[in-house]
Amino acid sequence: MVFEATHEMKQQGHAMTETFQIQQYRNSDNLHLRLTGVFDEEAAFTLMEALNENCALVKKIFVHTAALDQVLDPGAELFRSSISSLDLPGAEIIFTGKKGEEIAVKAPGIRFMK
Numbered sequence: 001m002v003f004e005a006t007h008e009m010k011q012q013g014h015a016m017t018e019t020f021q022i023q024q025y026r027n028s029d030n031l032h033l034r035l036t037g038v039f040d041e042e043a044a045f046t047l048m049e050a051l052n053e054n055c056a057l058v059k060k061i062f063v064h065t066a067a068l069d070q071v072l073d074p075g076a077e078l079f080r081s082s083i084s085s086l087d088l089p090g091a092e093i094i095f096t097g098k099k100g101e102e103i104a105v106k107a108p109g110i111r112f113m114k
Contacts, residue, residue, distance in 0.1 A: 019037050020035070020036070020037035020039065020040070021037055022034065022036075022046060022047065023036070026058065030059065030061070031054050031057070031061045031062070032061075032062045033051075033061065033062065033063045033064065034067060035047070035063065035064065035065050035067065036068065036069075037069055038068070038069050038070045038072065039068055039070065039075045039076065039079075039103060040072045040075040041072075041074050041075050041078050042075075044075045044076070044078040044082065047063070047079060048079065048082050048083075051086055051093065052086065055087070055091040055093075056091070059090065059091060059092065060091065060093075060094060061091060061094070062096060063093060063095045063096065063103075065095060065096060065097035065098070065099035065100045066097035066098075068097075068099045071099050071102040071103055079104065080103075080104060083104060083105075083107065083110070084107070088108075092109055092110075093109060093110045093111075094110075094112070095111070095113070096113045097114070100113075
């Protein structure tokens with residue numbers, strides 16, 4: 001399954017469309033979410049949707065951030081303010097890659113791997 005968020009960016013006077021995607025795959029009790037593109041506010045909502053839909057179904061959710069092109073501050077701020085609303089019934093969210101620390105903050109049920 002692939003979650004997508006499309007938004008327009010202005011670059012050098014030209015409008016262009018950037019796409020944020022989450023590719024997901026599951027093995028045993030783990031879910032892996034691979035983020036690609038630009039992480040902005042729309043991407044934060046898309047990631048929250050993916051986490052909400054899956055956190056009750058698995059023990060660990062790995063959020064892989066190495067393929068992100070960029071993390072925009074408004075998207076990271078929105079995600080950090082929204083993560084507390086997640087109901088994590090025993091699920092642990094593990095952010096991998098350097099950009100994971102730009103997106104989330106340490107909290108119960110959330111940790112980081114480089």
